[in-house]
Amino acid sequence: MSINTYRQHVIPVSVIVVFGLLFWYCLTVGLNASGAIARVLPKDGSWSYNDLIHATLSMSRPILPAPHQIIQDIWVSLTKWSISSPRNLLLHTWVTASAALTGFGMGVALGLLLAVCIVHSKTLDKALLPWIVASQTVPVLAIAPIVLIILGSLGITGLLPKAVIAMYLCFFPVTVAMVQGLRSPQRLEMELLHTYATGKVDTFWLLRLPASLPFLFPAFRVAIASGLVGTMVAELPTGAQAGLGARLLTGSYYGNTVQIWSALVMASLLGLLLTAMVSLIERLVMRTRRPV
Amino acid sequence: MKHSLQLLTTESSPVQTEPALTRPVIVARNANLIYPAADKPVHALHDIDLTIRQGEFVSLIGPSGCGKTTLLRAIADLESITSGELLVNDMTPSEARLSGAYGYVFQAPALFPWRTVLQNVVLPLQIQGKMAAEAEEIGREQLARVGLTGFEGKYPWQLSGGMQQRVSIARALGFKPKILMMDEPFGALDEITRDNLNQQLQDLWCEEQRTVVFVTHSISEAVYLSTKIVVMSPRPGRIVKIIDSTLPRERTLGLRDTPEFMQLAHEVREALAEGHHEH
Numbered sequence: 192m193s194i195n196t197y198r199q200h201v202i203p204v205s206v207i208v209v210f211g212l213l214f215w216y217c218l219t220v221g222l223n224a225s226g227a228i229a230r231v232l233p234k235d236g237s238w239s240y241n242d243l244i245h246a247t248l249s250m251s252r253p254i255l256p257a258p259h260q261i262i263q264d265i266w267v268s269l270t271k272w273s274i275s276s277p278r279n280l281l282l283h284t285w286v287t288a289s290a291a292l293t294g295f296g297m298g299v300a301l302g303l304l305l306a307v308c309i310v311h312s313k314t315l316d317k318a319l320l321p322w323i324v325a326s327q328t329v330p331v332l333a334i335a336p337i338v339l340i341i342l343g344s345l346g347i348t349g350l351l352p353k354a355v356i357a358m359y360l361c362f363f364p365v366t367v368a369m370v371q372g373l374r375s376p377q378r379l380e381m382e383l384l385h386t387y388a389t390g391k392v393d394t395f396w397l398l399r400l401p402a403s404l405p406f407l408f409p410a411f412r413v414a415i416a417s418g419l420v421g422t423m424v425a426e427l428p429t430g431a432q433a434g435l436g437a438r439l440l441t442g443s444y445y446g447n448t449v450q451i452w453s454a455l456v457m458a459s460l461l462g463l464l465l466t467a468m469v470s471l472i473e474r475l476v477m478r479t480r481r482p483v
Numbered sequence: 484m485k486h487s488l489q490l491l492t493t494e495s496s497p498v499q500t501e502p503a504l505t506r507p508v509i510v511a512r513n514a515n516l517i518y519p520a521a522d523k524p525v526h527a528l529h530d531i532d533l534t535i536r537q538g539e540f541v542s543l544i545g546p547s548g549c550g551k552t553t554l555l556r557a558i559a560d561l562e563s564i565t566s567g568e569l570l571v572n573d574m575t576p577s578e579a580r581l582s583g584a585y586g587y588v589f590q591a592p593a594l595f596p597w598r599t600v601l602q603n604v605v606l607p608l609q610i611q612g613k614m615a616a617e618a619e620e621i622g623r624e625q626l627a628r629v630g631l632t633g634f635e636g637k638y639p640w641q642l643s644g645g646m647q648q649r650v651s652i653a654r655a656l657g658f659k660p661k662i663l664m665m666d667e668p669f670g671a672l673d674e675i676t677r678d679n680l681n682q683q684l685q686d687l688w689c690e691e692q693r694t695v696v697f698v699t700h701s702i703s704e705a706v707y708l709s710t711k712i713v714v715m716s717p718r719p720g721r722i723v724k725i726i727d728s729t730l731p732r733e734r735t736l737g738l739r740d741t742p743e744f745m746q747l748a749h750e751v752r753e754a755l756a757e758g759h760h761e762h
Contacts, residue, residue, distance in 0.1 A: 379589055379591060379593045380593055380595070382561055382587075382589070383587070383589065383593045384610070385560075385561065385580075386559055386560075386561070386580060386585050386586075386587040386664075387583070387606075387607045387610045387611075387658075388580050388581045388582075388583060388610075389610050393610055397595075397606065397609070397610070398595070401595065401597045404597075479597060479599075479638060480596065480597060481596060481638070481640040
């Protein structure tokens with residue numbers, strides 16, 4: 192690592208992190224103080240401010256857990272329990288990730304299909320686009336139980352209903368970006384292929400698809416993130432047995448705030464990992480394009 | 484006037500510079516192209532009569548708006564004439580296009596940025612369904628002819644503007660079209676590069692005797708390259724004069740200082756001015 196990257200990236204980022212953590216600890220002490228006084232510290236008032244701070248940072252059901260409590264909780268769950276145990280967060284992360292990825296795959300397939308139809312047919316362009324936009328104005332919280340009930344009545348449970356809801360959120364950005372991307376070739380490029388008497392299929396594979404890639408990958412990043420949200424929302428109403436959404440739900444049932452926060456942290460880490468994977472694929476696919 | 488001028492006729496007196504008249508490739512008779520417009524329709528091409536024969540190098544020259552690019556686009560089936568007749572190899576432009584008669588070089592190189600130079604050159608061959616190995620061999624050959632050996636694996640954005648335009652010429656030549664259409668291909672390049680490419684184009688044409696239709700703004704470019712210069716004038720876009728070149732088929736840049744060249748250039752300039760003063 193050169194001195195320059197150190198100066199430009201490492202120092203500013205660490206400063207922000209340190210300030211963030213300090214702020215969090217202050218908030219923890221402030222928010223948990225009344226609870227600690229009422230429930231943890233001796234009733235006769237024989238405690239010092241040191242005792243108070245110590246108590247607010249180590250409560251079992253704090254209003255806001257301290258960062259080290261969350262890290263410790265995740266660490267214990269990952270190291271003390273086998274991977275197949277419901278107490279291991281990795282199991283839940285995997286359950287959520289697999290549903291989100293399946294939904295993402297289905298959403299991308301649906302989005303690409305819709306975009307290809309829209310670009311190649313004026314009628315479908317007029318007929319489909321308003322419905323696609325309208326579909327996104329319906330809150331996913333309203334759609335999720337309906338989908339789960341309908342699919343459940345058909346005997347479909349487990350991963351697939353969650354994936355369907357993730358798909359519902361994923362396909363939209365993919366469709367919009369892909370329509371834009373497939374239409375991005377300039378008139379000149381289209382005319383060039385016209386002079387070669389190129390058919391629609393060849394035009395798609397040789398020009399439209401490669402031209403759309405720069406539009407597609409940013410949409411993939413948005414889609415995978417919303418797919419993750421969709422999956423977790425889908426895990427809430429059924430009281431699913433596993434998954435990060437289920438952990439959030441049981442955590443709030445029992446007032447186990449540390450568990451909620453652990454699930455939240457794992458969800459953000461999973462989100463980061465998934466978008467990083469998309470970025471990596473983008474880099475591989477786009478490595479020959481002109482660096483912008 | 485010592486040059487035989489062929490004015491708006493198709494089968495008149497033989498052209499002196501041609502030993503024997505070759506087969507007509509492009510024939511336009513009373514061709515009109517009118518763009519409908521809300522207030523007043525635009526008469527882009529007015530009563531165009533033109534015969535282009537096999538192996539000719541024909542330049543269309545004239546001020547902006549004279550319809551020279553429109554005529555080229557109509558021949559290549561990128562526009563449709565509204566009345567009259569336009570035949571290419573005894574077919575309609577559309578049929579000729581579908582039979583792969585045209586190689587079209589645009590003002591801009593129009594290379595695909597995600598394809599290497601070689602992949603860009605083999606694009607038309609790929610569309611025609613040639614085997615990959617054969618296409619690649621042809622592609623390398625064409626790149627060598629425009630002096631770009633060693634750049635096969637580069638991407639278009641790694642090349643200068645002149646090199647990019649050479650790639651687009653190699654691409655147009657690679658699938659051996661019967662007719663090469665060029666729309667101000669060197670318009671965006673500096674004069675030195677332009678001279679260089681003009682000479683290369685002249686050499687390529689001499690080797691293959693392919694029919695070329697070339698749109699340009701530049702009088703010296705037109706005179707240097709052409710066997711026939713079509714002078715056009717705007718509003719409505721029409722042909723004012725067709726000048727047959729008296730220069731030998733094989734040409735060098737030195738030719739541009741000869742009296743014969745000057746005389747031809749003068750004649751073109753006069754015709755352009757004439758078209759201008761008719762208003």
